[in-house]
Amino acid sequence: MDPVIVVGAGPTGLALALSLAAQDVPTVVLDETGGKEEPRPARTVVLRADTAAAAERLGCATLRDEGVRWTGWRSMLRRQEMRHLPLGDDGTPAPLHLPQHALTRGLRDAAAGERLVKLVTDSRLDTLEQDRTGVTVHTRGPSGTWWRGSHLVGCDGARSTVRKLLGIRFPGRTAVERHAVAALRTELPWPGEALLHRRPPWLPGTEEVTARPLADGVWRLDWLLPPRGELVTPESLVARVRDTLAGWCGETPAYELLDTGVHTIHHRLARRWRVDRTFLAGDAAHLLGALGTQGVDEGLRDVGNLAWKLAHAWHRDASPTLLDSYQEERRAAVAARLRAADQSLPILRSGGGLRTYLPGAARGHDAMLTDGHLGHGPLGAPPVYTHSPLAPEPTATRTPVGTQAGAPVHDVRVTAPDGTTGTLRDRLGRGLLVVLVAPGTGVWDRRHWVGAGVMPRLVTAVDGLPVPAELLVTEAYPGASAHTVLLVRPDGHLVAAFAGVRPDELHAAADTVRGGSPAQARTARTADVD
Template sequence: MDPVIVAGAGPVGLALALALARREVPVIVFDEAETPTSAEGLRRPRTAVLGPATTALLERLGYGAVRRDGTTWQGWRTLRRRTEMLRIDFTSSPDEAPLHIAQHRLEAGLRAALLNCGPARVVTGCRVDAIEQDAHGVSVHTRGEHETWWRGSFLVGSDGPRSTIRKLLGVRFPGRTAVDRHAVAVVEAELPEPGVALLHRDPPGAPAGQEITARPLPDGLWRLDWLLPAQTRQLTSDALVERLRATLTTWCGEVVPYELIGSADYSVHQRLARRWRVGRVFLAGDAAHLMGALGAQSIEEGIRDAENLSWKLSMAWHDGASKLLLNSYEAERRGAVGVRLRATDQALPLLRASGAWQTVRQTLLAGSGRGQIEMLTDSHLGRGATAASSVYARSPLTLPAQRSGSKSGPSPLTGGCDTPLGGIVSDVPVTAMDGTVGRLRDRLGRGLVVVLVAPGTGVWESRHWLTAGLMPRLASAVAALPTRAELLVTESYPGASAHLVLLIRPDGHLVATMVGCRPAELYAYADLARGGPPVPSQASGPDPTDASGASAGADDQVGGRRG
C-alpha cells in the first residue's frame, strides 16, 4: 500500500508523521523550506506551551529530550495592579506543570526522532500545487527541487494558516480577523522567581486593560507578550524597548541588565475550516483552525489533531477503515476546537471591554476583577471554560453500542467511573499480562486497551492471579476482538467498583465500560471503537472511505488536474 503523505513540516506535521511511523505506516513529509529551521528562529519569537498529556505523548513517540529542550514551569502567578490575585505552585504537582519550548527546538527534536524511526522520509524544497484522488489513493504534484507526481494512500495538509491543500480542496476558512494583537520579545534577563510564569493585568502606570505575560524558556531566556490596541500601528523598535524597560522596572524595582534576542508584532485570528476531510485528504493544525486569543495554544491543539488522526489512518492503512472511523476525526476534533473558539468569543467582550461593555462586565463579574483573573489564568493554562473539550461526548465511536443488561450496571453517561464516556482516562498503575508493571499512559497508542479493575492485585504476585478468576476468560475475549488490543489490570481506578472493565482507544479516550466479562458485549464495543467493519478498498464506484454526504459542491472540489 502507498505511504501516507503529509504536507507541512511544522510541529503538527512532524508529530503526525512520527505517530504514523511508530505504528509502522510509511510516511512522506513535504517541507517547503530548503533547510530546517535553526536557532535563529528566536529572532522572530515562536514558542509553544504544551500540557502534561501532550508532553507525555511526544515522549512516548520517541522525542525523549522534549523536557530538556524546554522549561517545565515551577509555578504561575497572576497579578492585578500591585496585588497578587492568584498563585499556582507546580513543584508539589509536577505532573500538572506546563512545558514551554521554542518552536525551532520542538521541530528539530521531532524531526530527529522521525528520521530515526524507519519508514519515514522528509523531502525538502517542494510545494504541492495539484491533487487528484480516486478510490485507491491520492496523487500529489509538487514543484521546486522535486517537480514530479507522488502517490499516497492518504494526504494530510498541515501546511499552516495559508494552507495550499485547503485552497486546492476549495474548503472555506471563515472566522474573525485580528481579535487580539500583541508585541512579543525574547530577552535574556534575571527576573524574580525564575521558572515561574507571570500574567500581569493592569500594571501600574499602564493604560487600563493592559496585559503582560512573561513565560520562562531555557538558558535564562523569557518570552514577554504585551497586549496592544487593535488599531494602532506596529511598534517601532524604540517603542518596544521603552515598554520592555518599563516592564522590567515594574517587576524588578529597577532596569536590570538584559539582552533583546528577538521581537515581533502579530495579530491573533480565530478561524475554523468548514470541512476537515474531503475523501482521502485531511486538514490538521493551523490549516484547519486558527486560535491564540486569551493565551490559547494553537500548536497544542494541532498536536491533539495529530494524535487523533494518526491512529485512525494507521488502522485504515493496516486493516482498512469504515467511513465512520475516518469521518470521526472531523466530528471529534472540529467539535472540540469549535467549543474552544465559541467560549473564547464569549469571554473576549468581558475581558477586553470598555465603554458600554464595562457595565455588563461589572455586573457579570460582581464588580470584582477576580472573575477576570481566573478566566484569564484558565485560558493561558488550557483549562476551564475556554479550554477545548477533552470529552468527545458526541463522537460516533464513543457512544455505547448497547447498554448493560443489568440495572446495576454502569451508567451510559458516566461509564461507571469518574471518567465520562468519550473522556480521557486517568493515568493509573497497571500490570500487563507478562507481569510488567507500569503506567496506563505508557501503554497507549499501540491499539485498543482493555483494563480490568481488580482490587487486591497489587498485594499478590501477578503469577497468582493471571490465571485465576475473570482473567482466563477475559484474556480469551480480548484475543478474539476484531482489532489489536491489550489486556491490563489495575488495582483501582477513580470511581470504579471491582470487576469493572474499561475499553480505551489508542489516544486514551474511554469507549465503553461493563461489569465482568461478557465477550459479545466487549466485541461490540471494540467494533464500535473502530467505526464498524472496514469497507473493502476494492469496492466499485465512488471512494468507499469518502466523507459522508460529500458532493461536487464548492467545498468538495479537488484542485489541479494532471495534463
C-alpha cells in the same frame, strides 16, 4: 501499499508521521523548506500534560533538554495579587514551555531516525488528484516529481496549499488580538513561575502583560496591544521592556534581548476537514490562540485523533464512519474552543466601565484567563467526545468511574500480562486498551493472578475483539470498583467502563469504536445505491 503523504514538516506534520510509523504505516513528508529551523526564541509553544506526553512518546528529546515546566502561576491586577497557584507538586499539571523551533527540531531528529518516515525537503505541492484507491500529487523544486499515496494529510499551515487545492473555505476573524513579544535573558522575582499582570499601573494604557519562563534563564514577555493597531517600533518595544522590568523589580535589571516580534492572532475554522482520502490538520484546519489557547496543542490533538484511524484504514480497510469521525470529533472540539474564546473576549477586553465594579467580576475574569493559560475549562481542557459516532450505546452493565465516557483517561500505573509495567499513557497510540481494575496485583506474584479470577475469561474476550487490543491490569482507577473493565481508545479517551467481564458487550463496543465492519458498510452503500 502506498504510503500516507503528509504535506508540511511543522510540529503537526512531523508528529503525524511519527505516530503513523509507531503503528507500522509508512509516510512521505513533503517539506517545502530546506529542512532547517530558524531559531526564534520569541516564538514559543505551551504544551499541556496530554500533548507534552504525546510528543515525548514520539521521541522528541528537546522536551527534556529545552522545555521548562512552570512551578507556579501568578496573576495580578494593578498592584494586587489575585492568585498564586503552585503547579506540579500538588497534582495540578504544569504546562511545558519551549521554543517552537526546538520542538520542531526534536520531532525532525526523531523522524530522521525512523525508517518508515521519508522526509523530502524543497518540495512544494502544486497538484492534487484523488481516485478510488489513492491520492496522486506533484511537487515542484530541485527534484520535482509525482508522488502516490494511500491518503494525504495537509499539515501545511495557515496558508495551506492542500486546503486551497481542495477548494475548502476557511472563514473566521482576522487580528482578534495583537501582542508585542520579546524573549530576553534576565532575573525576575518569581523564578520558574509564569505571571499574568493585568493593567499594570506603571504602563498606562496597557491591558495585559505576561511573563513565561524558558530554559537557561530566558523569559518570553507579551504585551497585549490596543485594538487600534498602533505601530510597534524597535524603540517603543525596548521602552516596554525597560518599563516592565522596572515595574516588577523596582529598577531595570540587567537583561539580554534575544528576539522580538509582533504576534497577530486569527480565529479561523475550515469548513471541511476531510475530502475523500485527503484530510486537514493543525493550522491548515484551524487558527486560534487568544486568551491563552494554544494552536500547536490542538494540532497535536488532531494527530492523536487521526493517526490511529488512518493506521486502521491502511492496515485493515475502514468504514466511512471511522474516517468521518475525525472531522466530527475534532472540528466540533475546536469550534467549541473558538466559541468559548469569542464569548469571553468582549467581557475580558471591555476596557473597564461598570463591569469592573460588579461583585466578583475581577476574580471571574482572572479565572477565565487562568483557565486558558493553564489548560482548564472550555478555553483549555482536553476535549470530551461525548457525542462521537464512535460512542457505543449505553447498556445496563455500564458502571460509572472517575472519567466521563469520551474524556481522556487518568494516567494510572498499569501492568501487562507479561509482567512489564508503566503508565497508561505510555501504552497509547497503537491499538485499543482493555484495562482490568484488580486490587492486589501490585503485591501478588504475577503467576498467581495472571491465570486466576476473571483474567482467563478476559484474555479470551480480548483475543476475540474485531480489532487488536492490549490487555492491562491496574491496582486502582479513580471511581472504579474491583473487576471494573475499561475500554480505552488509542488516543486515550474512554470508550466505556463495564461492571465485570462482559465479552459480548466488550466486542460490540470495540466494533462501534472502529466504526463498524468495512464490509457491512460497503454492503449498506450498495443497497442505498440500488
